[in-house]
Structure formats: C-alpha cells, structure tokens
Amino acid sequence: MDRKLAAILAADVVGYSALMEQDEQGTFERLKAGRKELFEPEIARHHGHIFKLMGDGLLAEFSSVVDAVECAVALQRGLAERNAAVPEDQRFAVRIGVNLGEVIVDGEDRFGEGVNIAARLEQIAEPGGIYVSGKVAKEVEKKFAFAFEAMGEQRVKNIVEPVAVYRVNLHGQPRRRLLKARRLRNRWLMPAGLAVFVAVTAGAVLGIQGWWKSSGAAFDEASIAVLPFDNLGGDPKWERIADGITEDIITDLSQSDHVLVISRHSTNAYKGKSVDVRQVGADLGVGYVLEGSVQASGDRVRITAQLVDAATGEDLWSERYDRADEDIFAVQSDVTAKIANTLGSVGGVIRKAQFKLVQHKPPNSLTAYDNYLMADEVAFRPVGGITKDGLIEGEKLFHKAIELDPHMARAYVGLALVYSYMYGYGFADAPQQALSKQLEAARKAVELDPNNNKAHGVLGQALAWNGEWAQALVEFDKAEALAPNDADTLAVIAMNINAAGEEENARAVRLMERAVLLNPHYPNWYNIGLYWSYFFDEQFDKSLEYIKRYQNPSINELSFTAMLYGYLNQPDEAKKVAEEVLKQDPGWTGEKFLTKWGVANGHYSELIAEGARKAGLRACATAAELKDNPNMIHVKSCDEERAKAAAG
Template identity: 40%
Template sequence: MAEERAQRRLAAILAADVVGYGRLMEQDEAGTLASLRERRKSILVPLVAEHHGRIVKLMGDGVLVEFASAVNAVACAVELQKRMALANEGVAEDRCVVLRVGVNLGDVVVDGGDLFGDGVIIAVRLQSIAEPGDVYLAGSVHEQIGSKLAVAFDDLGPCNIKNIARPIRVLRVKLGSERPSRPAAQQPPHVKPSIAVLPFANLSGDAAQDYFIDGITEDIITELSRFNGLLVIARQSSFAYRGRSIDARQVGRELGVQYLLEGSIRIAGAHVRVTAQLIDTIGGSHLWAERYDRDFGDIFAIQDDISRAIVSMAVLRLQDDRLERVASKPPQSVTAYEWWLRGKRAFSLHTTEGMLEARRLFEKAVEVDPNYARGVAGLAFVHNMATSYMDWGVPFDKPHELALNLARKAAQLDPTDHVAEIILGWCHMFPRKYSEAKWHFDRAHALNPNDADGLIYRSSYLAYTAQCEEAAETLGQAFRLNPSYPDWYLAFGIIVHVLCRRYDRALELGAQASRDVWPEFPGWLAVANAHLGNLDEARSLGTAFLRNVRGIWRGDPGADDKELMRWFFFDNPIQHQADVDRLLTGFRLAGLQV
C-alpha cells in the first residue's frame, strides 16, 4: 500500500546540520538544546515560511527542507547563514552554533510526508562536505538560478558523490563580508574524524556479565582515544543509548559523529564470542565487521586482547573509508588530516614516485595547517627516507639532519602524538643516537600500543639494536593487529628475522611479498639464503639487489659496487658490529663485493 501512495516530483532540497553537535552537547547539553530550539523558532521556521518552503523533518542537529523553487531554496540558505552568523555575535567561539548547508535540485520520491531518492541524497552529501558556515550547491541548482540572485559563486568542479554514479558539479556561495568565520575551536583545519562506541549488547542472558561487557566497551573507548587523530565521544554520551533500538544515521546526527562502533558479547560456559562492526553514519553502510572467539580463561587478558584487536582494525578501516571520501571532495575542501592520509598512503608504496608524491601531499597538509604535527612529521619521515629514494646527490647525512629537525618540531607541536614520536625515534637511528631513539620509541609505545604500523617500526628498531626476542614479539603483535597487512610489513619483517638469525622465517615472508616491495628487498633475502647454504639463489638475489639499487641511484653514476654497499650499511642503522659482520659474510657468500 505504501508503494501505491509513493509519488515522484522535482524539488529543491536544502539539507543543513550543526558543526560539532556532539562536542556542544558534551559541554552543555541543556544550553545547546535551548539554543537550537530558540534558533529554530526565531530564524529557521520564519525563513522557511518566508521563502515558501516545507520542513520535511528535524533530526536533532539537522534539518531537511523542500522548496518548489531553486531560487527560493538558495535565497533561504544564504539568509539562514547570515542570520546564524549574527546570532553568534558575542557568543564564545566554542559555543557558537555554526551550520553547513547543501542544496540540490532533483527528482524525489514522496512517501507520506517524507522524501527519498537521489535528490535528497545529493543534498545531504553536499552538506556533509561543505565547510562550516558555507552553502554548497549542485550544478543543477546553479543552472536554474542564473542571474536571479545577487550572489556570486566559486566553482569547485566535478565531485564524486558516494553511491551516485555520475560526478556532480559543485559550487560554493560567496557569502562576502557577512560570511560567518570558522570558529577555530570547533573546526580545526585538520578536522579529525569522529566516532562513538555504543555499549556492547549482552547476549548471554546473564545480567551478572554486564560488568565484563561494559569493561570491554570502556576499554575500546580508552584505546581509541589513544589515536589522537580521532575525536572519540565520551562514555557518558554513548552509553545513553544502552538498550535502545537505534538508527545509525540518527545517532550520528545526535552525537555529531561520522562513525559508530557497536557490537555484542555472548558468554557460554568457558567460551566467549565478541562481534564488532564499524558503521558509516552518513550512508548507514557497514564498513567492517569481525567476530572473535576466545576461551574464557584470564578474563582481563581476554578483555585487553579483544579490545586492542577491535580498535586496531576499526582505525585502519576508518582511514580507508576516509580516503574514499577524499576522492569525492573538491581539492579546495580537503583538510590537513585528509592530505596527511593521502600522503601516508603514497609513502607506504616505498617507491621513488611514492615518496615524491608523499612529500607533495604532506606539504599540502602543512600549507592548510602549519601547526599540524602529523603533516610536519610526515615531511620528516620523507626526508629521512631520502637517501633510499630521492636525494643521493647530496652527502648521506644532510637529508637526515633536515628530517631530525622537522621531527623535533612535530613533537613540540603535539607532545601527545605517538606518530610524531615514532618518526622522531626513527630519525635518531641514522645518526646512531640509539639511546635517544629508545626514549622516543618507548614514549610512542606508551602513548599508543595499538598502532600496528607503529609496532612494525618499533620491531625494526629492536632488531637493529639486537633486542631480538622483543623484536619478534612486537612484529607478531603488528601482524595480529593488522591481519590484512600490506607488503611493506613483510619487508620490515624480513629485516627483523635476518638480523635475528631466523633465516627460514625471513624466506617464508619473502615468498609472500611482491618482488618490488623495497629496492633492497633482494639483498636481505640473499643474506638469508647464503646463511642457509642456498648459494645459487643467494647469488641471483644479490645480482637483483645491485640492479635495483643502481636503478634508483642518485649519486655518482660511476659508483662501484662497494659504494652501493657502503650506502646499504649507512641506510640500515645496525648498532653492533657482530650483526654487521654476519651481514657482510652473507653478502660475500652471495658474490657481492663488500
């Protein structure tokens, strides 16, 4: 019957939401709700009536409005932003109520009083990528307006909208001097992704297990908070949804978050099963789901193990989703955090081209926000890798000196950022300042022991300094926390196992990795094969190693093999001569001049 009542019509749709709604509610729930009610009554409702619109629905921090005319929709949106800016005058920056607005003209499906279809979806997507205080329009709206309104536009070009097959042309209204300023406390230029963890459901039928289940949920919130690139909603706000049947989109709007993590726990005898899933609150789609089965032995060890596994995988999938969103945004609206994410992806290729692209993207991040520690740290890491990929035309120590200075700056900008500490530790390795490196790696681990990438770098540091037992354990943790590990994990793993004389294990990892994962990749495998007596394979890999190095060499074109090997031992900061001698023996057996 509902299908028979549904109708289609062309409509202009205005979608708006409040920036940082979850944070405002945490600071002052009663005051925020009172402010929103007042502004709806005194600003929104009169403006919609004045421009002949219809409020389709109010959604906590958002609103959906239908207009018969694109001109009326845009005029209402512009006036709405102007009046909101006036209402914010005299209000503390961290208490300002700032909107972002999207307007689209398209076909909608009418069912009762509600609207559905691409016409609505595109308006909501435009609102989600709009900057605070801005109005974003679809090209279809602009075409209808022509010169009928005294407003100007910035053309942001075509934009890929999630779940919409065709690119959508996007324009931003120039609001001039009356455009509301962006409150720095609400919307920093690196714009952290936001997440809430809902209380996991108890499927055991035993209320006595609630303490264990709440413990896992609280541990997940705590461990997620270690990733300071995330905005994590506090327990008090997310636990308000305990026992309620929830709609992800509605909860996302009410808490002002882009992602939800939810799950359930069932305890049966000596067995515990935990399920977890990560949800995109804008589209409602499930980004990741996993199930964990454990024997109920040490309850606290289980709690810690499961929490860390869930957190690590959720963060990795969240970053993947964020990168997909970046592809659909006009370059003018990409934030420092998103430039950093793109740079991180390019860096992980571990190729000359990838490093050059990573440097460009990290520079964009710092251009957007000069005080963004992650962007500065990314630049430090690229320069630290320069002698491996880009800049061998200068003395070996020069890029590392620049890298170390940038890494120090990053750590000063944000002393709580474990990523900056990892890179600062790594940058101390090349000038062989091992005690300083240890201090920073230990601090990074204390700040966040759940970052699988960080554990890979830490395991390498431990192997370079002959702490083999801990190196192998740390490497194993990284692989467990990120079972969908990339090839560069394998490359670092090979280094760890060769330095720790686990040659068989090094070859096992080598069989899994692509042959171009790292320029020096065949060299390490040559050493492993040589020490295992596989001399023909060792010589073949040794030849491949020299060919790879010459292919990216940026130094003296007449350099001999010994010069290339000198670079190898500079680029691998091995602390103890016994480990260097073991590598030298392997290379000689593989037929290399050292």
C-alpha cells in the first residue's frame, strides 16, 4: 500500500438523527441538495476530492493544507448563508475538522492516523465550528486573516498521544506566533513576590459573560454548576457553613475528569438571587444545575438538594436530610455520590467505577470548621482587599481551628496561603521565616490529607519559592491529577510554571485557558497568570489584552506593559508607560526586574532584557548598582552590554 502526506477534511451534520426522526424525507432531500450545491462544488474549487460519504458526513482529501482550511471556511460561510434563507427547524449545523498527516492510499479510499485525527477533531468541534490540529495551524497561521485559538492538548479516541487543537476564529485577529522554533534553555522559579495569585477567591469579578456567550463555549461532557446553598435562617454562622458546603461539593466534583464543574467564584454571582436554572445553564454552558438550602434548628440541621436538567428545567432528583449538625459532612459526601450516579445514568458519561468519590478527610468538628471558614473569609475574601491585619487575624483563626481539630488539613492549607501573602505583599517582618512557615504548613497539610489537591498545590508553590523546583513539579502534577477540573488549582499551577521552559509554558497556557473555561467569571488574579503565560509564549497581543484587564496594576504590570508595547511596535505607547515606570522606580532596569523575580539565565531573561530595550528602558545595571547589589544576577545579554561599554 502507498503512503503520502495529505490534508484531510472531515465534516458531519449535528443532530442528524433527530432531524431524520422529525422529517425523514425532507431532511434527506435537504442534505442531498446541500451536498450537491455547496459541498461538492466548494471542495472541487479548492482542488480537493471526496473519498468517503457516511450518510450525514464526508471525508475529503487535499494536496494543500491551505486549500483544505480555505475550503472549510467557505463551507461554513456558505452554509450560514443557506441557513438564513430557510426556517429555523430546517437548518443544518455542521462540524468540521482538518488535519495534516500521513495517510494510507487504498484505491480511492484513505486510512491511517492522518484521517483518524481529522475525524476526531470534527467530533469535538462545536456546531458551526472548525477545529484544526497543531500541524495545520503551524502551516497556515500567517496565510489567513483570521485567528487560530489554542484549545490545548486533548486526548482523542484511539490516538495514543494528545493532539494540539486549535479553533478557527473567523472574526479574530491572527496570533502573532503559535509555536516557538527554538528550545528554551533554562528554567526560572515563579516570582515569589507574585503571591497575589494565591488569593483563591480574592479580587473583583470581571464581567466577561458576553465573551463566554460569544465564544460559543459549552461543554460536551457532563457539566454542572453548583449554585450557592441558601441559608434559611438568620445566623451568620450557618451562612458561612452553607457557603462552605457549596464549595466542598464543587471541590469534590472537580476531582473527576469525567465531570466539568463551574468554579464557585462564577456561581457566586447568583447568590441570593431568584434565578431560572435554564438561564443559568445557558449563561454558563452547562447541562445540569444543583440547588440546595441549609436550615438549622438547635443541634439539628435540615439540608435539601436537587439536581435539575438545565435544558428543560426538569428535576432529576431531590433529597432532604435531617441530621445532627455534626453529621453535615456525611450529607455532603452523599450529595456528591448521588450527583455522580445520576449523571452517569442520565448522560451516559460516567460509569460509577470511573468516578473518583472524594477521599480527602472531612473536618472532625463543626466548631473547628466554622473557625476555618471565618479565617478564610477574613484573610482571603475581605471586601476592601487583602490587608496585613486581615492576614494576621486569619492566621490566629486558622490556628484556633487546628487546636480544635489537629487533623484539619485544610486549615494548614490556609496557613500556607497566609504566609505566602505575608511574604509576597511585603508584610512579613522576617521574609525568610515566612517562607519557612509556608513550607512547614504545606507539608503538614499533605501529611494529614494526601488526597487533598489544594494541599499539593500549596506545597508545590512553597517548594518552588524555597528553591526546590524539581520536587515542586512533582507536587503540581499530583494536584492536577487529583482535581483535573478545579479551576483555581489549574491556575495556581500555571502561575508557577509559566516561565520554566517551552514545554512547561505551553502547559501553563493550556491550564490557564482551561481555568477560564471552568471559571468564566474568574477573579482578578487569573489575569496575572494569563498575561505572564502569554508573554512568555510570545503571544504579546494576548498578553497585553489581559494585562489591561488586571485591576489595581502595580509597577510590575507597568513594566510588562511597556515591554509589550515595545514588542508590538508601538513606540509612543511604550515610551509613555516607560516614563511612568521610571517615575515610580528611577533605578528600574531589566536586570533588576529579573533579580526581583528570581529569573535564571536563559531565553526568558533575554526576552525581558530585549523587551526593556524595545521600551526604551535600561536592560542592565551599572557597575555602581552591581556593587550595591552583590546578589544581582548576571544576565548573559547584559554581560555583553557591559563588555561593550567597557571597551568603548
């Protein structure tokens, strides 16, 4: 059998079986007409040919990948025009996948991985969408006026290695760069001062619901939004506990790679409001919504929960629990199990054996749990923002929770976060001691609860900040494996690894994009992970977009903004921002910036140095500055500048 390289286009009609049930003859005739009048002529016009018809779908081969992508775009645009002229119930929505790869030639047919990947891309594309492989995007990125949006690496059926997937955005701008041509030589540690990222729910909510809707983001997998449980009494204690139950159920569900669960930060937008679950489903792109309430009376508590089909508003199940107040954690586990089993039977997505029921340890004391919730509120969720006094008070309350329940791992997670804030915000009187306490608390959290993803996440962060990079990566891998759909965990990992090398940075971009998908109303601190990840991936236009979204920017954001304008060839804007940088720090240099953030030699340090030059800022320190700062890192590019200056 012969083999050759070819571009393969796979297309099929969404919901064809349902259309045939409604009007078999009419659907067949419309499909046949569309194939004859649109698909076959366009494929031929772009020098392709159809080698397989499959009822509601087809496979076509092209010798040019540019022709294949152009044809895919022409087909979707042509279909949109045809749909505009027919009643809504007679319209076809088509998904298209395009891949470039080796195929096996067997007469008029084509086989092999090149064909299989195209078919898998088509299956995961949204209706009306075009998904292409990384090979395709790399070949054609500079040849079209539309953008290729990275969807991350995805595992597809019967393909061993993950496939890099890109979505064609017919309305966006082309990416500056999709893939790097060179390997990045050295690693760096995530900047310790960037501790703001650990504010797991701090920062203002960004109004990006419009982006969420316009992006067409929706989950094909089992997906759920857990609305804040209502407190039916007036006691603030039970208000905190109702919020805690909500978050714990979300955390439990996030441990499954078969259920996509929206982050609490996004569902909190519905707190205290009367909502239509169908609208919630449409807003967040999910198939199911969980509602619930908590009502306490003496030492008894009643918890209700109901799971609703977001498309129809139909109740799938509801349950009422009347328990002693100390038994609420067992109720929480039961609710999680029932959700898993219901989604498995309704959606056919989860088999009971596949769903990892939460195995981390619940609190042993309700009073300890309440102290933990108060600590979390005062330290990380204050209305006016993070303060030193709030962190100190939070530290006391976390210690009180531990006194009441010495095995409460989550309280040690909270302590680790407190110390990271104290260090990162410059609040710590003894910075190195804060780092040591951070690492000690994180290790204790993992020791007490090895199945707690947040514990492994804070331990990875603490190890990175304490210089133990290799072990930090191990902990981050464990955190992701334990909770592959926990948005905050993914974002924390991304923010620690996003400048550690090409492979790690690609992972950081993928994780940040996944986090935003799971948390569409994401908190302000996500923007840091987004602009850092895109900067070091050299997607400067996207980096600038997210740095502009960051609220309350510091000199760090100003420095990056100046460099980004330099890279984007906007010298006037770069100069304006650079002047503000020097106004706040007259001694700013690229090398000083690198030293502050713990950057080692290598490509990323050169990227900062070159960005500084493009912005009109100094890349290197003077001899006097080096003398005053003996620990300043000698960046290779800056060493060369000093040599030139000495020779001149």
